[in-house]
Amino acid sequence: MCFWANKRVVVTGGAGFFGHFVVERLIAAGVAEVTVPRSRDYDLVDRSAVQRLFADAKPDLVFHLAARVGGIGANRAKPGLFLFENAMMGLT
Numbered sequence: 001m002c003f004w005a006n007k008r009v010v011v012t013g014g015a016g017f018f019g020h021f022v023v024e025r026l027i028a029a030g031v032a033e034v035t036v037p038r039s040r041d042y043d044l045v046d047r048s049a050v051q052r053l054f055a056d057a058k059p060d061l062v063f064h065l066a067a068r069v070g071g072i073g074a075n076r077a078k079p080g081l082f083l084f085e086n087a088m089m090g091l092t
């Protein structure tokens, strides 16, 4: 049986530029279920939203590709915000 056939997978950032290619490949590989949490539904900076996502999706695997990105100018304008949000999403 295909490795992916019975796997439930969460792809954070799966609606983003990088993540949507990963979602396409997972679907093509025959994954049982892919969940793409949107920030409007699950703000992954917030630990309780991450816990809710895990309870809702019950994933076997998580690809964590969500990030606050925006190029050099945006990073320079708000370095603390970018560091905080990306660190918290990674930690939670």
Ligand SMILES: NC(=O)c1ccc[n+]([C@@H]2O[C@H](COP(=O)([O-])OP(=O)(O)OC[C@H]3O[C@@H](n4cnc5c(N)ncnc54)[C@H](OP(=O)(O)O)[C@@H]3O)[C@@H](O)[C@H]2O)c1
Binding pocket: 012, 013, 014, 015, 016, 017, 018, 019, 037, 038, 039, 040, 042, 043, 044, 045, 065, 066, 067, 068, 069, 085
């Ligand atoms: N683009 C590239 O060529 C490339 C190459 C190598 C590595 N990467 C890395 O891949 C990651 C994503 O980059 P990207 O270019 O795909 O960025 P992107 O297009 O801006 O996508 C970022 C995704 O992260 C989600 N997200 C952001 N903040 C969130 C939050 N608080 N809670 C939940 N979801 C949140 C967004 O969801 P919503 O749309 O729902 O807001 C969005 O789908 C970054 O770490 C980047 O460095 C990118």
